[in-house]
Amino acid sequence: MEKWLKTLEQRLSKKFNKTEVDEVISYYEEIINDRLEHGEAIEDILKQYHMATIERDMMVSELSKREVNSIQDLFKTVFQFFFILIATPLWIPIAVIYFVSFVIVFVFFIVSIAIFFSGLAAIIYYIAVAFTDMTSFLEVTGYIGVGLIVMSILSLISLWFYKASQGVAKGLFKVFVNLIKKYRGVK
Structure with missing residues (x-):
């Protein structure tokens, strides 16, 4: 013993x-x-x-208690849990659903980055238009102002997508962990 x-x-x-x-x-x-x-x-x-079962049950339990404060911690925890799921043959269908769900969340994250860069492109465009056209000072200021407004709006939308993807990822993680804990009888 x-x-x-x-x-x-x-x-x-x-x-x-x-x-x-x-x-x-x-x-x-x-x-x-x-x-x-x-x-x-x-x-x-x-x-x-079985030690492997004890370890897996403990891993599920500990991952569910883990505080996720950054995007790096979130990705690390999500991938660790995914590897736990695919390590058990009966959980592979759940692992597939889990993987697809997080691919969708990752797309949200990529969309947030794309929207932010489109905001940067918009302000660069409006600044370029303002200085390439021979226009008055008021028109230059107007173009720059419109560029700043567009960039601000797109940055806010980007931030919303980022926060939404992070919130959805945390929520999905909790749902899947609780599902596995319930299925395995882990507390």
Whole structure:
């Protein structure tokens, strides 16, 4: 039993912090000891606990608790969860839906970048028009003003798309994690 617990601890320590690992180790140590006291053989007990399953369940649980504060954290968490999904054959259909959902979110993100750059292009265009036409000072100011207004509007739309894609990504992640937790019985 000690060897099995030590192996589990080493395996979990690669992906989780010490406090989380200690909680899991003490949990399984207590369960195994209780079952040993009731006369079960250690081999039979250990056959029922698969380290990969424990690790996967713990990963799902920990990913659902993780605070995602930046877009990099979000992408990292999303990809880690995707790899958990495709690692289990029964979850592959869910992984496909998950992947397609996040492709759509990624498209929203790309659209936000494209809209922002179109705003930059608009202001460059209006500045170029203002200075290439031999026009009065008021017309130059008007062109620059229109360019700034267009850029501001497009920047706000871009920001909205960015925030929407980030919010949808977080929401989808929570939905899929809760679905898997419910399916696996993970708390």
